[in-house]
Amino acid sequence: MDAPPPLLQIEGLTRTYGRRIGCKDVSFSLWPGEILGVVGESGSGKSTLLNCLSAKLEPTAGRVLYTDRHGRAIDVWAASEPERRMLMRTDWGIVHQNPRDGLRMGVSAGANIGERLMAVGERHYGGIRREAETWMRRVEMDLDRIDDAPFTFSGGMQQRLQIARNLVSKPRLVFMDEPTGGLDVSVQARLLDLLRGLVTDLGLSAVIVTHDLAVTRLLAHRMIVMRRGEVVEAGLTDQVLDDPQHPYTQLLVSSILHP
């Protein structure tokens, strides 16, 4: 059987800030429908890596190859800027750690969800509205909040709105930076549940950056562990978490509290 090509292929990705290293020589592949967790302590280069992958920060060296809907391989950083921005708006979704970075705080929830549709040329108000309502329901938000601005929402709702806003354009690949950061435990659990459901329903691929191993355990199929900008361990999630090989991963796993 012919295996489909990987959705995302990272080859020797390096980003330095002057003499400081952001991330160094990172390589991996992401397959369709797969969720990859990136874990590591603060300052280990997780966010630098994510920004390089999601076309927000140009890497110093290395390549990011993306296979689009038509099976074409696109070298993300060699592609033209319009092409890259088009990818970011259509095929990709980016869920930021801080909803303020990912949402328009001043415009209504409906407009936030509809923005991507309008960006790709949807010009029917009723259609946009219906789609927004569908997505409000899918992320379990009350429909009567559709005309309220996100700054009136709780942190958990803002995060769910951000997810709806990204998924409305039916992306194939979603980048998430600490999607549950700053939320309390019960809200985290519900959000994770929601994410797991959506990802399975839509057959999404995702790269999730987090320092919370529980998130990785729940969502990710495979994971990589980063330290000081380098990947120290990679493998299946259960394998890495249950039988960590690298001393740093062992430290990381053993530092979780088990209530």
Place this chain on the structure above:
Amino acid sequence: MTNAMREPLAGYNFAYLDEQMKRSIRRAILKAVAVPGYQVPFGSREMPLPYGWGTGGIQVTASIIGAEDVLKVIDQGADDTTNAVSIRQFFARTTGVATTERTAEATIIQTRHRIPERPLGPGQIIVYQVPIPEPLRWVEARETETRKMHALQEYGVMHVKLYEDIARFGCINTSYNYPVLVNGRYLMAPSPIPKFDNPKMDRNPALQLFGAGREKRIYAVPPFTSVKSLDFEDYPFDVQHWDHCCALCGAADSYLDEVVTDDRGGRMFVCSDTDYCGERRTAGHVGAGTPVALAAEAAE
């Protein structure tokens, strides 16, 4: 109505600005005409009046005005408001050109907030005073980003504003500075004219120039260029309508101002374009005249 030419003020260059400055502005205008709707940066100068009073429009007018021109200046459609009078006087004194209040007689019309009701003809130039030239400023505060959005024609977000209007008010409530797409390419702020005037910009035989003094931008719509107002398929673009005719001239097709006439709710609707209204009255048109009393309406 037309005031004849007279000697320009001694000690000043023709039209206040020096010749090099006028040339540099004309170069910006040429580029703006060549790329309809594109905002061309220019070296805006200090003018003898504050920013926000029409310094951009004045600099554009100063750079294109010649001794043979006839100038009309309007503010909110009227020729006799402070801003219009002082700008007209400024050019009368620094150039000595003839000025007029008649739309038909003018070769250059500098305007704030209105396009005259009488259709403009070929050879006429209308100069708009623009406070904020960037239509995307509301959605994106960074200039570097808005320029990129213009370059890549990423205008979808402009519809977010219109969506918000419909979600909140049930219709597109933006009533002035209504965003337009020029020549199918550049998104443009038509300056704070009412959307009532937007259709007049489309394929207008006159040259339309826009000057923003504080923001240092010039843009243009050449004659017979398409200017399309943004809208949704199910909420098409529409202009303002009134239940009244002009109380003075009876016009039903002009933009009306509501004028409060007393402190008992009396008000009347009159043409905002004073020249248009005056011409109609001279031609024998008469409006209902009396103020529409709110009290009388309530009694019905």
